[in-house]
Amino acid sequence: MTITRRLSLLLMAGASALALAACGGGGDSADSDGVVLHRGNGAEPLTLDPHKASGTWENNIIGDMFIGLFTENAEAEPIPGMATDWSVTEDGMSWTFTLREAVWSDGEPVTAEDFEYAFRRILDPATLANYASLLYPIRNARQVNAGELPPEELGVTAIDAQTLRIDLEFPAPYLPGLLTHYTTFPVPQHVVEQYGDAWVQPQNIVTNGPYKLVNWRANDFVLSERNELFWDNENVCVDEVFYYPTVDNPAAERRVRNGELDLNVDFAGQNLDFLRREIPDYVRVHPYLGIVYFAFNTTEAPFDDPRVRNALSMAVDREFIATDILRAGQIPAYSFVPPGVNAYPSDARVTWEDVSVEERREMAREMLIEAGYGPDNPLRFEYSHRTTGDNPRVAPVVQQDWSLIADWVQPEIVGIETQIHYANLRAGDFSLGDGGWIGDYNDAYNFLFLGETDSVPMNYSRWSNPEYDALVEQANRTLDAEERGDLLSDAEQILLDDSPYMPLVYYVNKALVNPAVTGWEDNLTHIHRTRYLCMAETD
Known part of the structure; x- marks a missing residue:
């Protein structure tokens, strides 16, 4: 970039x-x-x-x-x-x-x-x-x-x-x-x-x-x-x-409390308890059909190697981010399609979900060494993130998670204004970047189309997998709802195993009204x- x-x-x-x-x-x-x-x-x-x-x-x-x-x-x-x-x-x-x-x-x-x-x-x-x-x-x-x-x-x-x-x-x-x-x-x-x-x-x-x-x-x-x-x-x-525009959540919260705004579509998760004390009737928290994820640019090194992508994904402590950083009911994400989707079995998961984060970091270190990285060949990369919402608070946490794999894993974090960040993702002008996806309609395909080869520029990762594409196409031509859901779940498993995207947490609605x-x-x-x-x- x-x-x-x-x-x-x-x-x-x-x-x-x-x-x-x-x-x-x-x-x-x-x-x-x-x-x-x-x-x-x-x-x-x-x-x-x-x-x-x-x-x-x-x-x-x-x-x-x-x-x-x-x-x-x-x-x-x-x-x-x-x-x-x-x-x-x-x-x-x-x-x-x-x-x-x-x-x-x-x-x-x-x-x-x-x-x-x-x-x-x-x-x-x-x-x-x-x-x-x-x-x-x-x-x-x-x-x-x-x-x-x-x-x-x-x-x-x-x-x-x-x-x-x-x-x-x-x-x-x-x-x-x-x-x-x-x-x-x-x-x-x-x-x-x-x-x-x-x-x-x-x-x-x-x-x-x-x-x-x-x-x-x-x-x-x-x-x-x-x-x-x-x-x-x-x-x-x-x-x-x-x-x-309310990119500064604490400032927006003050404007709501002062009566300058009738509502705001977000608030800082770490302020939930304070807001519930100060303006309890304003606080709205509710499940959300959406996911926070990181996209790897699979067209260039080091993220053209699935071992590197998987290693970085498994090293992140999602429970800590959800519970201690975001603190508004977000759920750690180990799949790409969030819960609550119609006619979908939600069987696809990352294979290491139940492994402790310490063990996962050991596994990540071994995978990166296998991929050719180590003290004599450090893994250096740039992680760009949106400057709105809770994203600037998450960035140094994942940076630390990756650094704990080994001292030769050296991520650099860069904050970019949200619209420009998304423009860079669509243009493929990034290495590793955060993002969020909200369901446009309640169906698993609305999430899984982001992995199809032909979905560029919305397929930020530029990932391409013929088996995945074939399964999604077969599912889309299947009238039986249960069979269609199973096919899409099989496709999601391929996506998770190859890790062009790293699921982080499932969103919750947060609003002050x-x-x-x-x-x-x-x-x-x-x-x-x-x-x-x-x-x-x-x-």
Whole structure:
């Protein structure tokens, strides 16, 4: 990973954000007499284009502005969105949707052609969509995204203005969950074609959801206001919503306690006991469909050797990190797919789970010596981590864990701003880096697709295993749920044995929510759309 590369990405991100901020309208604060919500939102978004976003902090804003064929209820379960009805062929390979009568925020009708255009746009290689591989279950999506077929060959067809058909490569029983994801949202063809990439700037954007962007001040706030033309506007309570980047958890906690933020989507785990004493009614902790993991860049030494990857993985004391560092109920992870996934046996585990960490470090030392490392050939590598949340506190702990293997294991840790860090991972410009993955829908494939050869750039490790790919493909073509789950579990075992990714802990939801905020429901995916929230009257 080069300093030049990091600097160029920082400059590009800063220039983009400043350009958007300069185009914003509105003021610093709400002048409305209506209900205003102030949300702490984690990192600063790099984009609000559904086809170019890749972070939960972006999803929190984009999902308030756009609605796909399906959407989430307050419990984050899939419910009909723009689709009012649908049918599925007996083989599960073709879904036909009837759209509701709805308009964009400029009054133009939302049509099946907007959906067809959106799916073609995100999968067009010229769009450079980071998340396009999520849509590979759609017929010809992989080939279109690779530039091998034109976008017109994609299996998404507008039958008429209110009817859309999606043809699949294989049966996807999880499709309703996938269709809640922002990669599947419609975009206004008439606006995108007029303004190009500038269509998401506040003065140009039109939306089909409950909110519309009106201002974006880089590293300060994003402001959205109620879209009066939203088809379910009568059931929306909050009139204006501010989203603030809150990369400093302790500072965000103070802002919540001082009443400056109505909620924040995270807090420092080590402060859990303090917060439960000071503001007990605000603290929300709940299971989360997600995992913290480390990605090894398998395309370059030393991590092109599975012995090195496994050695570093087994040397980390996950119990200590979960219990003594994170301290908010996180569970040590010895598999890549977290618990709680539908129709999945969860049998795959690392083979050394029940071995003491001291014994594991002895095993790691022997593996590294076998791989050619030792006093005369030290193992030196760079470990990069996100600078948000608890990640800076975890980094020196794993550095120490690796150093305890032997004094000739010499890791260097480097903190990088979260969005830039993920950009480096996607570009393959890293050696060993941390990351987190939150399930976009409740199915094991949403985790295991990260190991498929063709899932680059989301396959950060660039790992490729033909046996793994074949098992995942076979599972995706299997209609029997139990058989499909077993095949995916077999694939996960290959992933764990070869260790392109190192599972660390399973996430928990952590949030601070003012009890005056009503409608907040703890849920497995930590998605809380503003349309379901309101503010109770307080004395």
